[in-house]
Amino acid sequence: MSLGAKKGAYMDEPLIFERSSKGRNGVEPAALDVPGVVPSKVIPKGLLRDGLDGFPDVAEIDVVRHYTRLSQWNFGVDTGFYPLGSCTMKYNPKINEEAASLPGFAKLHPYAPAEFTQGALRLMYELEGYLAEISGMDAVTLQPSAGAHGELCGLLMMSAYFRDKGRPRNKIIIPDTAHGTNPASSALAGFTVVPVKSEGKGLLMPEAVATVMDEDTAAVMLTNPNTLGLFERNIKEIAETVHRKGGLVYCDGANMNAVMGIMKLGAMGVDCVQFNLHKTFSTPHGGGGPGSGPVGVKKPLAPFLPMPRAAKDGDKYSLVSTSPKSIGRMKSFYGNFSIMVRAYAYIRRLGAEGIKKAAVTAILNANYIKEKLKGDYHLPYDTFCMHECVFSDKFQSESGVSTMDIAKRLIDYGFHPPTVYFPLVVRGALMIEPTETETLTTLDEFIEVMKKIAEEARTNPQFLKDSPTTTKVGRVDETRAAREPVLRWRENGREP
Numbered sequence: 497m498s499l500g501a502k503k504g505a506y507m508d509e510p511l512i513f514e515r516s517s518k519g520r521n522g523v524e525p526a527a528l529d530v531p532g533v534v535p536s537k538v539i540p541k542g543l544l545r546d547g548l549d550g551f552p553d554v555a556e557i558d559v560v561r562h563y564t565r566l567s568q569w570n571f572g573v574d575t576g577f578y579p580l581g582s583c584t585m586k587y588n589p590k591i592n593e594e595a596a597s598l599p600g601f602a603k604l605h606p607y608a609p610a611e612f613t614q615g616a617l618r619l620m621y622e623l624e625g626y627l628a629e630i631s632g633m634d635a636v637t638l639q640p641s642a643g644a645h646g647e648l649c650g651l652l653m654m655s656a657y658f659r660d661k662g663r664p665r666n667k668i669i670i671p672d673t674a675h676g677t678n679p680a681s682s683a684l685a686g687f688t689v690v691p692v693k694s695e696g697k698g699l700l701m702p703e704a705v706a707t708v709m710d711e712d713t714a715a716v717m718l719t720n721p722n723t724l725g726l727f728e729r730n731i732k733e734i735a736e737t738v739h740r741k742g743g744l745v746y747c748d749g750a751n752m753n754a755v756m757g758i759m760k761l762g763a764m765g766v767d768c769v770q771f772n773l774h775k776t777f778s779t780p781h782g783g784g785g786p787g788s789g790p791v792g793v794k795k796p797l798a799p800f801l802p803m804p805r806a807a808k809d810g811d812k813y814s815l816v817s818t819s820p821k822s823i824g825r826m827k828s829f830y831g832n833f834s835i836m837v838r839a840y841a842y843i844r845r846l847g848a849e850g851i852k853k854a855a856v857t858a859i860l861n862a863n864y865i866k867e868k869l870k871g872d873y874h875l876p877y878d879t880f881c882m883h884e885c886v887f888s889d890k891f892q893s894e895s896g897v898s899t900m901d902i903a904k905r906l907i908d909y910g911f912h913p914p915t916v917y918f919p920l921v922v923r924g925a926l927m928i929e930p931t932e933t934e935t936l937t938t939l940d941e942f943i944e945v946m947k948k949i950a951e952e953a954r955t956n957p958q959f960l961k962d963s964p965t966t967t968k969v970g971r972v973d974e975t976r977a978a979r980e981p982v983l984r985w986r987e988n989g990r991e992p
């Protein structure tokens with residue numbers, strides 16, 4: 497089992513500025529050998545400078561070691577199990593990275609004319625088609641650069657749709673299980689959020705939606721499966737309720753990993769959905785790197801899609817840049833293209849059967865963990881789950897141990913903690929999403945460690961309060977860390 501960080505040759509690392517030594521240099525340009533040219537005479541004054549204030553003087557090897565060491569402090573999917581619920585931290589096959597770094601893709605200039613970019617345009621055009629097929633939508637834009645950005649794009653299109661009808665609507669219904677980005681995106685798009693409670697078994701009830709649905713409401717915005725990892729069984733009825741009053745149904749598709757290839761959101765009455773390519777369709781994410789949040793829509797919303805979009809005429813591909821009702825651009829150029837390449841490679845490699853198998857395996861893995869741990873951890877919604885399961889710290893809280901303590905202790909055992917304290921409807925939530933890419937051996941190791949931690953909570957609760965103990969940095973005061981960040985590794989000669 498992968499235990500603790502201190503066992504390897506992990507080096508302390510100062511800031512690169514602290515490694516600086518006056519006059520040390522990484523690259524020494526060759527002396528100018530053009531006779532008669534004095535740089536200060538030929539380069540305009542405004543472009544000349546003596547040096548960069550505060551720029552570190554370091555050797556090339558200092559730079560290489562600095563960044564290599566920092567990279568070793570990181571925990572990623574390639575390091576170990578990363579069951580961060582709602583984030584779908586699946587393993588990203590390296591072949592996708594190869595595809596994305598092919599020079600024809602990676603070095604393509606965004607201003608290159610269509611006759612030189614046929615391959616890239618074809619990839620975008622076909623990817624739109626695959627996503628439309630998977631979701632049951634009629635048209636797709638690849639522009640938005642993250643899930644939340646896709647939500648905003650969808651909401652702006654819905655807003656434009658109602659304005660175009662001459663009857664603007666200003667409200668969005670959002671269930672209490674929603675991801676925080678849903679109300680945030682709605683507010684950003686100019687809507688007022690109407691919250692609605694999920695009931696009993698963690699599902700949204702059509703009656704609850706019906707009581708708040710009116711003709712000022714543009715849409716209901718739900719997530720299926722929802723953030724409790726449960727399938728919204730009433731979605732068709734909810735959609736009918738909303739449609740009857742002329743409203744639309746937005747589905748946050750970040751949890752698509754549970755349903756792709758199994759069911760089509762379009763068939764359930766969804767009018768608009770965003771995909772998180774960086775979750776479902778395999779792109780390394782989590783450190784704030786680029787993402788991609790394409791949006792699929794049904795026909796009535798299609799005229800409002802952002803431009804440009806890839807088009808096909810005979811066997812020629814092009815970019816269509818104008819459309820009278822388009823909401824305009826969501827992103828410079830065409831979005832985060834390299835993420836599209838990864839998603840395309842992933843979908844092509846898996847094929848229709850593979851896509852479905854990935855979803856089914858993700859569901860199986862989550863249910864396996866749920867069943868194995870439900871004696872040791874409180875399971876607030878004890879039903880069949882989709883791709884993630886949500887426990888709470890109710891049992892452990894009896895001996896003063898909290899979700900945070902359990903999460904921190906997991907780090908000592910070499911696992912990334914699950915999502916904590918979300919969804920908000922579960923007090924002390926521990927939201928575990930194993931994804932389809934983990935082996936049974938890894939799942940069993942995780943389960944064994946979780947059981948061990950439950951045992952530690954009973955017998956030695958104080959010990960858990962002090963964890964993690966095997967990492968470079970131990971338990972931090974998270975509030976203070978946020979309010980008074982120590983941006984220097986050694987402050988007053990001691991570790992923060």
Ligand SMILES: *Cc1c(COP(=O)(O)O)cnc(C)c1O
Nearest residue numbers: 582642643644675677748750787
């Ligand atoms: C991750 C996630 C989002 C936001 O996606 P980003 O790419 O992080 O903007 C929205 N909704 C749900 C349910 C998510 O899991």
